[in-house]
Amino acid sequence: MNKTTVISAAIFTAVCATGAQADELNVICSAEQEWCELMVAAFEAENPDTEVLMVRKSSGETLAQIRAEAGNPKIDVWWGGTGDPHLIAAEEGLTQESGASTDELLGWARNMSDISNGRTVGIYAGALGIGYNSEILEERNIEPPACWIDLTDARFAGEIQVANPNSSGTAYTELATFVQLFGEDEAFRLLAEIGENVNSYTRSGSAPSKAAARGETGVSIGFMHDMVKLASTGFPLEIVAPCEGTGYEVGGLSIIEGARNLEGAQAWVEFALRADIQSRAPEADSFQVPSNSNAEVAPESPDLASIKLIDYDFATYGSSDTRARLLTRWDAEVGDPNPEQ
């Protein structure tokens, strides 16, 4: 027994770990890995005294983690990831005001800051769209879709894949977009009709576009920048901006309440909002639209000016009450929790 204790003590010493120090900045990044790394390298180049400790986790995982850590957080800044979890964190008091200036930012980014009382600020936007595998549709002689309404057509029977809004933020954005575009009752009628053509409601939001890229399904609904990325690696994925108009997500940036390195966190926020920094996203193959009005937009990015964007109401559709109501209705009218086999 003594031996075991001695050995484990020795091992503990060997892997001796240290927590945060004053000149360390702990960042959780919920955007693409490469973009995260680019940001860290750029920040460290400008602030040689600060060591940035960055780890990538999805926004849902991050929210669960900062909830569990509340009171003694190990994270300073949460950069990137879809805006809804950032807004929820702000609502629950898990994040704090950053005090950064939003003067240079575009309207939708300032809006994020306004609804959350400055606790989260928008850093990029990505529009929702339809993706289709051109090889599959050609092979089956299916005319590609151009509008949301096309998806109700019987020619897409069994070819559409979309995520389940109960688990995926992407799919919830789609649900909220339909409600804002068509009105609530009409939206659910359309979704149910599209549902006739849906082969599977996946649990993960990015899965449908990946399936479409590989031809496992013909058509997918998801964020256009994800599709651009897949297409740029060589998949025959075509991207459609629906003719009726579409909704979008805003990537958030928040400082965690009780951050140990508040100064560093504030420096990070100011840094991440700068035009020259945001212009570098395409270097990491990230094609979201930057929030700083002076930042350059990559040519591959879906041009938000040419897409009909709805005036997405984040305050209403981000609130827990609306969310619960819409999802209950979705369960009842669109996605059956116990589908036919």
Next chain:
Amino acid sequence: MKRTIVIWLIALFIGFAVLPWHMTNDGFLSSEWLVGATPTTALWLIVQDGQWWLIGPLLAGLYISCIQLSVKNPVRRAKLSVLGAAIGLVLTMIQGLIIVRSGPRILNSLFEGTAAIDGQLGFGLGAGLCLISLLFILTNALTQTGKAQGDAFVISMIGLIIALVAVFVFYPVLHILIRAFQVEDGYSFYGFFPRFFSSSIWGLQCLTGGRSCGTAINSLFLATMTGAGTTLLGLSFALILTRTQFRAKKLLRVLTIIPIITPPFVIGLALILLFGRNGTITAFVADFFDISRTRWLYGFWGVYFAQLLSFTPIAFLVLIGVVQGVSPSMEEASQTLGADRWETFRQVSLPLMRPGLANAFLLGFIESLADFGNPLVLGGNYGVLSTDIYFAIVGSVADPANAAVLSIALLTLTLSAFLLQRKWVGKKSYATITGKADSGQNASLSPGVKALCYLTALPWAALTVVVYSMIVFGSFVKLWGYNHSFTFEHYLRAFRIDFSNGWRFTGVAWDSFFTTLTISSIAAPLTALIGLSTAYLLVRQKFVGKEAFEFSTMLSFAIPGTVIGVSYIMAFNFPPIELTGTSIILIIVFVFRNMPVGVRGGIAAMSQLDSSLDEASTTLGANSFTTVRRVIMPLMGPAILAALTYSFVRAITSVSAVIFLVSARHNMATSFIVGRVENGEFGIAIAYSAVLIVTMLIAILLLQLLIGTRRLRRTDRVQQPS
């Protein structure tokens, strides 16, 4: 006065007066205190800062010393020492739980003064040593009371394992399970039942109509099928390897191990590329037979298929030792008495393998229940508990209460399976390794059984070869499935080494690769040690509450990793035990999550060892420790190998639990791979997986060499087919 108690008393006082009581903000083991900053020992804190609540261990230590010196009656002395140590433990833990970082949680009026209001950090070296010393004083004294059976070694081991399981399994898991009883404001016992018995969990619609059942029923069906399927396949492999003259045994052996060393999502992806609607084999079959391509892979069959592929090795690892252990004498006796080979197999060999079969089934069943990677990729509309639990925690509507309810449903299934397997194994003796001369030859398989083994195992092995060749292929092409031009690009990005300025590891994967290897090589031996010790206690020792103890060791294995991950943050992000952000928490989560495999494999192997071996050793004057080291350990080779292999590999490939526990300094390979797959960067993810597979394969072969094969008999002979 007993020497061990004196040693632990000294340790107690060292922990109290010499080592720093708390951890520092720099971590558990900062060496700051050595270089002469202000002393932070408990003694100093009490005298200087008036933190009187730390006095528990000192009082207990002084009290036990007095007892040991003054009381003459040994039984009375031991009883009083047990009492003292228990009180010391309780006082120390209670103060740690009450006064946290932000000051006292309850009893504010009792804890006054700035020291209390400022709060305290987590337990450090001093507190740890004090607690361990008190625990061992307690167990040592307990043996002297004469009430407990077994010697000091056994009792100390039981005490230690119970303490570890309590701290690292019960304590965190309670944090999340209690959420099941949470209602709007507060907790309600009755609010739980309607949610628990809802039809979305237990619905049986699939039996009557064309609709799918509740998620628990789906999970139960899948797990039963997977458990049965993997046990059957594992048995086929074990029989081919031990009872036939099959030529390519070595190759087969490697094939049986490979699937557990596959990082998550890779098997799913490979299956999609083969059998998906656009897959190679699907296209071939569709063109050949002129049938339309379907999405059959997405749903029950796809998940079942992937799980069979992933979990058969576990069944095999448990069964191989057991099949080898079946004594030839019994089979020969059966044949001498006139039974043919089939009857011998059915009436003698198979019943003797029962503990192995039961434990293999149980592991397959539980693995299937807790698996979340395969259902996520291939599940389609077939909902199971594990994915629902994951999305109840991280989904767009996070509902920890629902996750807790679902986890309890999952635990119910596990507990039922556990009880059923116990009933099936029963109280019979399966001991066949007795130490007596045992030089017969194992019966060969009857033609029917042999054909069955070949028919199940060989196609499966062929499929494994195809799947793994595809993975290697996929890592060398530009875009797997679309652009098959050869490239090294993925390997270069992940594992580039810059030689221009000496050795510099510039690839993006190196960091997580080294962390992963370090952490899993530390976790694996610890897991095997704790798992096999537990198995030894369960098979060989009798103590009160043994069954509850046995089930509790399986708890952390049966709960999905996501739940474990979140509950570990809830429990270990705050004093008294603050471990988040360190590598220690990763090691601990691996040890306690994978320990059940060591336990199950150990139980299966140990129930074959006749206890007359232990008795002989004890009679000849050895104590339990020596018996374990010199008699039992050498006979446990395959079980040790299985536990080491499994825990090493699992630490590398597990994903759901570590997602929440990785930090920038300690990032793990799987979390890196999953991040890349999430982004659609398949090439680098697959290249990384291929490197991991090769690394693990080498490690396993080295382990096998190191442990060697156990020799039960002079030669393992199999009867030549006549």
